[in-house]
Amino acid sequence: MADTGSTPELRQSPAVLNSFRVDSGVHLNRAHAAVYSCAILSLVYHHALSLRRSPTFLISLALALSDLVFAFMWVLSQALRWRPVRGQEFPERLAEAVDRKDWPGLDVFVCTADPHKEPPMGVVNNVLSTMALDYPAGKLSVYVSDDGGAQVTLFALVEAARFAGSWLPFCRERGLVDRCPAIYLRSDGGSSCPEGIKMMYQTMKEKVENVAERGWVRDEDMPDQAFGEWTPGFTRQEHPSIIQVLLDSSKDVDVTGHVLPNLVYVSREKNKAYRHNFKAGALNALVRVSGAMSNAPVILTLDCDMYCNDPRAAQRALCYMLDPALAPRLAYVQFPQRFQGLDENDIYANEHKRLSQVHPTGMNGLRGPMYLGTGCFFARRSLYGRPSSQCSPVYPNDANEHVDDGLTAEGLAFSETALKRARQVTSCTFEHGTKWGSKIGFRYGTIVEDFYTGYHLHCEGWKSIFCHPQRPAFLGEMPVNLDDVLGQVKRWCIGFLEVAFSKYCPLTYGTRKASFPMGMCYSIISFWGMWCFPISAYSILPQMALAHHIPLFPKGFGPWFWLYAYLFLAANAQDLVEFLVAGGTLRRWWNDQRMWMIRGVTTHLFGVVEFSLKQMGLPAVGFNLTSKVMEAEQSMRYKRGVFDFGVESPFFVSLGVVGLVNSSCFLVGLARTLRQGGVEDMFLQLFLSGFITINCWPIYEAMFLRSDSGRMPRRVSAISVLLTGALHIAAYFLLET
Numbered sequence: 079m080a081d082t083g084s085t086p087e088l089r090q091s092p093a094v095l096n097s098f099r100v101d102s103g104v105h106l107n108r109a110h111a112a113v114y115s116c117a118i119l120s121l122v123y124h125h126a127l128s129l130r131r132s133p134t135f136l137i138s139l140a141l142a143l144s145d146l147v148f149a150f151m152w153v154l155s156q157a158l159r160w161r162p163v164r165g166q167e168f169p170e171r172l173a174e175a176v177d178r179k180d181w182p183g184l185d186v187f188v189c190t191a192d193p194h195k196e197p198p199m200g201v202v203n204n205v206l207s208t209m210a211l212d213y214p215a216g217k218l219s220v221y222v223s224d225d226g227g228a229q230v231t232l233f234a235l236v237e238a239a240r241f242a243g244s245w246l247p248f249c250r251e252r253g254l255v256d257r258c259p260a261i262y263l264r265s266d267g268g269s270s271c272p273e274g275i276k277m278m279y280q281t282m283k284e285k286v287e288n289v290a291e292r293g294w295v296r297d298e299d300m301p302d303q304a305f306g307e308w309t310p311g312f313t314r315q316e317h318p319s320i321i322q323v324l325l326d327s328s329k330d331v332d333v334t335g336h337v338l339p340n341l342v343y344v345s346r347e348k349n350k351a352y353r354h355n356f357k358a359g360a361l362n363a364l365v366r367v368s369g370a371m372s373n374a375p376v377i378l379t380l381d382c383d384m385y386c387n388d389p390r391a392a393q394r395a396l397c398y399m400l401d402p403a404l405a406p407r408l409a410y411v412q413f414p415q416r417f418q419g420l421d422e423n424d425i426y427a428n429e430h431k432r433l434s435q436v437h438p439t440g441m442n443g444l445r446g447p448m449y450l451g452t453g454c455f456f457a458r459r460s461l462y463g464r465p466s467s468q469c470s471p472v473y474p475n476d477a478n479e480h481v482d483d484g485l486t487a488e489g490l491a492f493s494e495t496a497l498k499r500a501r502q503v504t505s506c507t508f509e510h511g512t513k514w515g516s517k518i519g520f521r522y523g524t525i526v527e528d529f530y531t532g533y534h535l536h537c538e539g540w541k542s543i544f545c546h547p548q549r550p551a552f553l554g555e556m557p558v559n560l561d562d563v564l565g566q567v568k569r570w571c572i573g574f575l576e577v578a579f580s581k582y583c584p585l586t587y588g589t590r591k592a593s594f595p596m597g598m599c600y601s602i603i604s605f606w607g608m609w610c611f612p613i614s615a616y617s618i619l620p621q622m623a624l625a626h627h628i629p630l631f632p633k634g635f636g637p638w639f640w641l642y643a644y645l646f647l648a649a650n651a652q653d654l655v656e657f658l659v660a661g662g663t664l665r666r667w668w669n670d671q672r673m674w675m676i677r678g679v680t681t682h683l684f685g686v687v688e689f690s691l692k693q694m695g696l697p698a699v700g701f702n703l704t705s706k707v708m709e710a711e712q713s714m715r716y717k718r719g720v721f722d723f724g725v726e727s728p729f730f731v732s733l734g735v736v737g738l739v740n741s742s743c744f745l746v747g748l749a750r751t752l753r754q755g756g757v758e759d760m761f762l763q764l765f766l767s768g769f770i771t772i773n774c775w776p777i778y779e780a781m782f783l784r785s786d787s788g789r790m791p792r793r794v795s796a797i798s799v800l801l802t803g804a805l806h807i808a809a810y811f812l813l814e815t
């Protein structure tokens with residue numbers, strides 16, 4: 079068990095475990111910011127001058143307001159570029175600085191919620207890869223939260239526990255780097271894997287998949303494991319707590335006689351009459367259960383769709399967490415979300431969806447990165463209250479004293495008392511009248527519990543660190559069809575708006591409590607949905623005006639024209655340079671900017687609408703799980719870099735309309751300009767609609783040229799054509815008469 083009682087002293091002259099340096103581009107960035115802000119001010123002046131004189135007042139007003147939103151977002155984003163700091167850690171020196179036996183205990187939390195959308199074999203692989211971390215086994219515990227309350231998940235974990243007895247010694251003896259069995263067996267090294275292990279894995283896989291398909295466990299599947307809790311009235315929304323200790327490091331050993339890590343299955347009590355607060359609720363249940371059992375000072379949160387790709391990931395985190403200079407205020411060390419099987423050109427911009435990942439160095443320069451929900455090491459005590467100077471690094475001797483939840487400071491291991499306690503703390507009523515979810519633990523009130531929790535920790539005075547080693551420490555699954563990608567982003571978008579319009583708005587509360595720039599960073603995310611206004615306006619209005627030969631932008635190639643050109647080109651160039659410096663490619667950047675536009679007219683637009691409806695009292699949105707099951711055909715298309723539409727999604731109607739409006743207006747506008755002249759007046763509008771048309775190429779293909787199952791559904795194409803027609807008719811009446 080983790081010995082939380084003693085605080086190991088770092089040796090007299092501790093080895094340097096980490097270093098930080100300011101990014102070299104910082105001065106260039108500031109110079110650029112100075113010039114760019116002058117350009118923005120000039121633009122505002124230009125709008126003020128031309129608005130009054132404009133015949134198409136409403137359109138010009140909409141575009142002017144759009145520019146203000148752009149400017150607002152640009153100002154906020156400067157916080158990220160102000161003082162970018164790069165961190166580096168030296169895990170090879172850790173054992174020298176702190177004896178392995180003095181490393182803090184580590185509790186790993188794995189969340190799963192639905193065996194159909196999140197295949198149990200994924201959970202098994204995740205759990206095996208984390209149990210195989212290069213960490214003292216007696217100090218490592220893995221807790222799995224199953225919000226699906228599924229027999230098959232428990233079944234799969236029992237199988238995983240058995241397989242671990244052979245798998246962990248195998249990893250250790252061979253010194254494997256790939257410790258996720260599915261990945262290892264598929265890799266080149268896998269061919270040298272002994273038949274015995276391969277067979278065991280295969281048998282386990284078949285058994286688990288059989289049970290998953292059937293949906294329940296028969297007695298003959300697993301005679302020596304009780305599934306008695308699954309009584310006839312049991313449903314995923316209504317069932318008692320189930321807690322099973324599958325491996326206990328104080329007595330379970332592997333085939334070579336080595337200690338095995340702890341493995342515990344937890345499915346908290348569910349009842350339709352209570353709120354369960356989605357993942358945050360699940361994580362808090364684990365905080366308490368583990369608190370009653372191993373009570374390790376360090377907690378790693380992982381989604382079930384991620385596996386550990388570097389056995390020394392925990393050592394890397396400890397390089398910061400055990401540094402006496404950082405530890406007292408360090409709440410968490412966040413690793414980036416990287417994805418397995420990411421397409422070379424990242425067509426859906428999966429890797430750059432989240433701000434911390436786009437500007438990791440900028441985040442390190444402030445209070446630290448946002449919490450991304452997975453691949454994050456927490457100091458347990460940060461979940462219980464503010465940083466305090468008396469606290470020893472990492473070790474939360476007093477963690478539970480802040481909290482009136484009756485837990486003792488030392489874990490009780492897996493005694494009867496501990497199990498009884500664990501059942502109590504996972505009951506529906508336990509959190510009633512406590513500070514769980516408001517002042518302690520993962521925070522409730524939004525579906526983006528990760529964003530919200532990290533935000534509150536920063537506001538309380540905690541710091542965090544972004545750790546991004548060359549080899550990804552964790553690899554996860556990502557959505558690989560457009561509807562899933564957009565659905566996920568819409569869910570986030572609504573969650574962020576919930577925070578923006580709460581009393582904890584980052585613009586007011588965050589700038590006061592965390593720091594001014596930190597509040598700005600959280601605001602960019604919180605107001606993410608706002609992008610829908612300028613992006614939608616710019617992808618419809620200038621185009622319609624173009625089709626009717628009405629110039630909206632500065633006429634002629636004079637200074638105002640160059641102002642527009644500069645604003646557009648400089649913003650894109652900076653984005654591109656940052657992308658390339660971070661190791662991206664030109665193609666990836668192109669796809670990324672396309673996704674940015676796509677999100678603007680789909681997820682952000684729908685997110686804002688849905689959020690507004692919710693404010694008016696319509697039913698709230700839930701946490702729609704991202705599907706982790708991939709069809710073969712779909713994954714083939716993804717590998718070829720082909721967009722996957724396939725389903726009748728309202729997002730696609732919106733995309734179809736934008737695509738058709740731009741191409742039709744471009745063609746009509748071009749024809750009229752050639753006939754009537756005035757290229758210099760219409761140039762910017764022609765450029766804009768041409769640029770968007772090129773970006774929309776995959777949409778036209780999916781509508782008119784493809785015949786595979788990932789094409790745009792016919793009905794969606796038809797509706798888009800009709801709506802585009804209707805828009806043109808409306809524009810005709812508004813603009814020609």
Ligand SMILES: O=c1ccn([C@@H]2O[C@H](COP(=O)(O)OP(=O)(O)O[C@H]3O[C@H](CO)[C@@H](O)[C@H](O)[C@H]3O)[C@@H](O)[C@H]2O)c(=O)[nH]1
Pocket residue numbers: 189190191192196223225355356357360380381382383450451452525526527528566569570701702703704705
């Ligand atoms: O009621 C719930 C709902 C979800 N989950 C778990 O939450 C995780 C994330 O769900 P997923 O459907 O994979 O969502 P993503 O959009 O991929 O998740 C991103 O966004 C979430 C916030 O919206 C964060 O929690 C995640 O860490 C982050 O990866 C999964 O392990 C789920 O099993 C639960 O445990 N209980």
Ligand SMILES: [Mn+2]
Pocket residue numbers: 381383555704
């Ligand atoms: Mn996920």
